[in-house]
Amino acid sequence: MWNNASPAFRLYVLAFYLFLFTPLLVVALFAFNASLFPAPPWKGFTLEWFTGEGVIFGKPGILKDPAMLRAMFTSLKVALPVTVLAVVLGTANAFLLERKEFPGKSLLAMMMLWPLVIPGVILGISILAFSSRIANGLESWLNMDLDFLRPGLFLVILGQLSFILTISTLIIAARLKKFDRNLEEAAYDLGAGRWRVLTTITLPFLRPAMIGAGLVALLMSFENFNTTLILVGSDAPLPIYLYGQMREGATPAVNAASLLLMLVAGSLAVLVAFANRGEGR
Amino acid sequence: MSAAISSGQGRAAARLGLFLLLLPAILWLGLLVVLPHVEMAILSFSQRIRAGVYGFGFGNYLEFLTEPLYWRTFGRTAIMSILVTLITLVISFPVALYIAKVARGATKPILFLMCLIPFWASELVRTLGWMMLLRETGVASYLMQLAGLTYGPVELLYNDGAVILGLVYGGMLFMIVPLANALESLDDSQVEAGYDLxxxxxxxxxxxxxxxxxxxxxxxxIVVFMLSVGNFVTPVLLGGKNGLWFTEQIYAQFITRFNWPQGAAFGFMLLLLSTLIVWAGLRLTGQGFSETLRRS
Known part of the structure; x- marks a missing residue:
């Protein structure tokens, strides 16, 4: 019955996929346009916006531009701690939700979902306001400056973690739920201690989900905009830097950086798919 | 006796384990979610009495109600987000139906994955794509001139249509995935019976x-609505000066004007809006919150 879908239906789906990919193709294509502006007409193919020294257009390509490289490095400085913390704390949360019983557990489980429904801008301003209050209180008490509680990378890391942790918790808890407790019982019967069982049985079982959660956290940190925009100090991660460039009227260098971002995201996506495949075992 | 001691020790160890696992969760939710929102609530009810002195009051909320720019931007954000949600639903439904029911064999996972790909690219990259397509010197305007449809460049950016287009584009994945999952379980014989009758x-x-x-x-x-209401990049970059999104007002109060109490009040208004609409949507359709969230 579904097999004879009308041509109009098929055409609609085709048009939909064109609509889906056109913006991304345009971004990618104009990264290679030999022009000072990321706009038609097409003036020939160039790699100048990636590796150029800036001799031709007066502006260097992204891999030779210190400001762009600094922004990428800043992104990495944020994304790595966020990823590690998201996996470690997410695993702890998963054990808490799947293995422990305590009063108020369902409330806690519900609260863990909250950060997903709070707009990123609001997460940002609330954390900014709270950390400023703590900083003001502590600074007058201790009589010293606590710069890490002011807008900057430390707050960006906390802000991103506040909602990425929900996602990593969900991913890892879903895997732990599928675990067959008999495997642990068998290991205890064979004389293994708690620590040994955890490190040789349970954690290896969780590994695909932990890797998957880490990759998702890495990607979400790299791409986060709203929360980061509020909490950022003088060091701008890549999306914030690109946003500034886009408002000023960009050169194709922004396209080149965007293409790079897409490629990084794409390869992370492939890795996530592989990690998920491991879950099938 | 020794059994009692060891079981007592076991209980103590279990309690310690529970405590150690509870600690990060409580620190996370307490320090990064609950207390910041408490601080935001306190801030939103503090108003300037005279220079440097603040006291309790509803001034920030009154300011919101009496300044047309604020409540109009608020209403506009709400109405446009509802519109975006409806358009996204209408556009995505046939595609989800096609993926779930029409596509066969390898086509099905390929079509599904192709939907996901654009969303691995950052929101900023997607918005850049639409800017390049729509602006006066952009691709659409260029092609229209080539085709002889217009004589001069056409500005398609910086209007409400562009903002809606960008938000619909950004929301589609979050509509297609739950729709396709729901349609997947639809029994074909039910549909056939419908036709037979x-x-x-x-x-x-x-x-x-x-x-x-x-x-x-x-x-x-619900997800598309929340993503639209809380969006910042799309209305700012695709709407320009005409974007007028409520998140922009919050940003302006906090970062540009440094009027935190006013910004905090705006933040609560936005939270209230998204909570109300989500609650109304769930009530209207008789769905639960946790299951819905998990499903998406």
Whole structure:
């Protein structure tokens, strides 16, 4: 019955996929346009916006531009701690939700979902306001400056973690739920201690989900905009830097950086798919 | 006796384990979610009495109600987000139906994955794509001139249509995935029975397919609505000066004007808006919150 879908239906789906990919193709294509502006007409193919020294257009390509490289490095400085913390704390949360019983557990489980429904801008301003209050209180008490509680990378890391942790918790808890407790019982019967069982049985079982959660956290940190925009100090991660460039009227260098971002995201996506495949075992 | 001691030790160890696992969760939710919102609530009820002195009051909320720019931007954000949600639903439904029911064999996972790909690219990259397509010197304007449809460059950017387009584009994935999942479980024989009983294609769609997809429709709509209301990049970059999104007002109060109490009050208004609409959507369709969130 579904097999004879009308041509109009098929055409609609085709048009939909064109609509889906056109913006991304345009971004990618104009990264290679030999022009000072990321706009038609097409003036020939160039790699100048990636590796150029800036001799031709007066502006260097992204891999030779210190400001762009600094922004990428800043992104990495944020994304790595966020990823590690998201996996470690997410695993702890998963054990808490799947293995422990305590009063108020369902409330806690519900609260863990909250950060997903709070707009990123609001997460940002609330954390900014709270950390400023703590900083003001502590600074007058201790009589010293606590710069890490002011807008900057430390707050960006906390802000991103506040909602990425929900996602990593969900991913890892879903895997732990599928675990067959008999495997642990068998290991205890064979004389293994708690620590040994955890490190040789349970954690290896969780590994695909932990890797998957880490990759998702890495990607979400790299791409986060709203929360980061509020909490950022003088060091701008890549999306914030690109946003500034886009408002000023960009050169194709922004396209080149965007293409790079897409490629990084794409390869992370492939890795996530592989990690998920491991879950099938 | 020794058994009692060891079981006592076991209980102590279990309690310690519970405590160690609870600690990060409580620190996370307490320090990064609950207390910051408490601080925001306190801030939103503090108003300037004279220079440097603040006291309790509803001034920030009154300011919101009396300044047309603020409540109009608020209402505009709400209405446009509802519109975006409806458009996204209408555009995505046939595609989800195609993926779930029409596509066969390898086409199905390929079509599904192709939907995901654009969303691995950052929101900023997607917005850049639309800027390059729509602006006066952009691709659409260029092609229209080549085709002789217009004589001069056409500015398609910086209007409400562009903002809606960008938000719909950004929301589609979050609609298609829950819709396709819901439609996947639709029993073909039900649809056939509908036709056999003399139902037209439209009747079958209205009486059988859409009711079956309802959980997916609700889940997708809620996520798309929340993403739209809380969006910042799309309205600012695609709407320009005409973007007028409420998140922009919050940003302006906090970062540009440094009027935190006012910004905190705006933040609560936005939270209230998204909570109310989500609650109304769930009530109207009789769905639960946790299941819906998990589904999406």
């Amino acid at each position: 003399g139902g037209s294609g439209f009747t079958v769609l209205r009486r059988i397919i859409i009711p079956h997809a309802m959980p997916g429709i609700v889940a997708g709509s």
